[in-house]
Amino acid sequence: MALDLPTLSILLLGFLVVVLATGVWIAVALGLVGLLAMVLTTSVPVGAVLATSVWSATASWTLAALPLFIWMGEILFRTRLSEQMFRGLAPWLQWLPGRLMHVNVVGCGIFAAVSGSSAATCATIGKIALPELEKRGYDQRMSLGSLAGSGTLGLLIPPSIPMVVYAVTANVSVLQVFLGGFLPGLLVMALYSGYIIVWSLLNPAKTPPRDPPMAFRRKLRESAKLLPCVALILAVFLALILGLATATECAAWGVTGALLLAWFSGTLTRRTLLESIMSATRLSCMIMLILAGAAFTTAAMAYTGIPNALAAWVEGQNLTPHKLVFALTIMYIILGCLIDGISMIVLTAVIVLPMVKQAGFDLIWFGVYLVIHVEMAQITPPVGFNLFVLQNMSGRDTLTVAKAALPFFLLLNVAVIIITAFPEIVLVLPRLAFPE
Amino acid sequence: MIRRVLDGLYLFAGYAAGGFLVAIFLLMMVMSVGREVGLNLPAGDDIASWCMAAMAFLGLAHTFKRGDMIRVGLLLERLTGRARQLAELFALAVAAAFALYFTGYAVGMTWDSYRFGDMAQGVLAIPLWIPQTGFALGLAILGLALLDELVRVARGLKPSYEKDRPTSPDELVERIASGESL
Amino acid sequence: QTKWNLPAAYPADNPHTVNLNAFAKDVADASKGELAITVHSGASLFKAPDIKRAVQTGQAQAGEVLLSLHENEDPIFGIDVVPFLATSFPQAHKLYQASRPAIERKLGQQGLMLLFAVPWAPQGIYARKDIDKVEDLKGLKWRAYNVGTARIGELAGAQSVTVQAAELPQALATGVVNALMTSGATGYDSKIWESLDHFYDTQAWVPKNVVFVNKAAFEALPKPTQEVVLKAAAAAEQRGWKLWEEKSQWYLEQLAAKGMKVAPPSPQLKDGLAKIGEQLTADWVKKAGPNGEAVIAAYKKM
Ligand code: NA
């Protein structure tokens, strides 16, 4: 059967949407689209391609960092890290307009440097900050919003699960994408904190008075509680810089550090250890199956020739890069409302990456751009993991939390505009480490 | 009896997957620390990759049963009663058919590796069918779990992957702690 | 019209890929569009380790792969990476001629047909310090990525280190690895001068990429088209050898221009390596048996 490529593309896309909508698991839906594409266009043995491409995508050294970063996060989640973070940061952030609201931003930012997940960051900081802020009479809407927004930093500040997924999908260095996310992460923190300051200045009545002042020595003593976490971040970083570990092995050092930290804090029991292993395994298996489905779809698409045709089409359109980015931004915001971040990356990679490459974008930059969109997806209704987390923690409904998070969603858009205008913010660190 | 055997199988494979996760961790630490003390693990990278594949596939059935496999629930979650049951049956039938088809070819590939005498390509010459067995086996167990679930739902039982909404913040934190969502 | 997919592992701008595209174009032109070959470069269809298997099982009709990747399957596939057996392009070409029948026979048993083979640049030693004799390699963190490099490291007393190709730039930058053997071309492509500053042009071996086709797919072509493919293959082979011979000198000049010390091995180093080479050739013959011995004998006679 001879189908022209546009008809085929629309057919496949329609099929994907229908299959996803009927509640078929995402990895299976991806596999089915690949099957259909190949059956319609080639005479090669489809099942053999399925087995080969999936095996080769899964048996991967670089990918092995993924379950380890997940495990590290699972171990830390079971420690008392969040409580220590709040107590350690609170005394120092009192003087800023907005006061303890900044603990959400800074706490999530620091926790993000040890966790690769957004919901875990949001829940870890939230479970302690939310009640503390409420007790002191902070505006609930603002504290919910800033928590929802700051939790997403877990994805932008390395380590990051979506970044590993992207790096593997796009075949670029995980380490470079990690490095690329660092400064944008700080940028987003600055935007959030800046907004909190402006908002508090405009609404002075809504900020409660500061906590009773603390002696400097006591402040220091409280902050010493931040040390284990900082030490862990430093240890992983040093292992890399000193040539002790390769980028992938860093994940193993992270696990070692997390285990030590949990052990010293007395939270490492047989039960928590086993739980952390099993939940890391499940989460990894879920992601790996989606990646496997995507690997097969990628191969199937290569047989159809659609990605090349699309890249050629983009070239023919003479779209300015900024127009392309604008179009992609709209698409990702819509997708982000409906599906989760990992699926967003793998579902679009096959089609979008050749176009983006054709338009002359750096794939490291694009990875960071995409991860910021994944961050947005965490706080847009109806499907947003951070919204679910906070909905359950605060007892407010999803829509209320989503409204509270709206300013932070917009700030993420501002971040996208800034990194598009100044791509150096993303690229300076990766280039410093790997000069072109 | 059959119920207990099947559930035991999923759980056992899940634990095996967890074991491979720990193995990846240990391998990487041995490689990293080993370099400092002059110890090299030949083909350590290959072995870690195979552990990765074994982990990814052996844990699938357990992951699925525990409800950690993701899908777009937007429409599905709005259905109730008979309509919901039919929708679940459809999704399960499609997934089971796909998993069994996939299993067939994964087994075929492993068998071909054995037949062709395919070897790993690094420093260690290990026959490839050995690591590929975990891949084929994991998929087979997933296929079984999907069929099992299909029968359950057809008999009018609630799918075991379906979770109730958490009732309290603590329960939610507990669930995230057990790896429910990203 | 017949359509073939040809998966290849190297990026689009790699000389091997450029040559493959030229081959595909020759075939399309000469067959007047009867046979269209799509080259999938950069491992976009299959990754390097899976290409041969994919062609064997009909998932693709043809493919390009680094032959020595499959040396664990049969020692004959590793003959071009036996260190110091063939240490220049002319010698490598002779070794190719001597081993070609055996390679074709083995590929034939796997349902494959050899179309052509194109060399890479010869392999030299990169390090961060002077290497005047084999003993200078002692204790260096030496990247071992196949049987030959692992054995060299072992015999020279270097500390073998396992690092994946994807992580090599970072491993070099942070000192995880501080000595390795690869070609001038690969060193240039990975900007190796940022971390290592010595290159010794030992011409230790000349590895080859081979392009093969699924035998059944080839036989399904009409006779004239078969002729076209074979003719284009012969031309591509000749083009490839000539190109790499010219190019490998250019790469060395570029390394020197980047401030690296590029030198031939000292006589002492050469002798030491030659001894290791004898040992490794003996190792190989032991593995490869009488067939292998016959190939070596034929090569030595040429
Ligand atoms: Na993070």
Ligand code: NA
């Ligand atoms: Na969303």
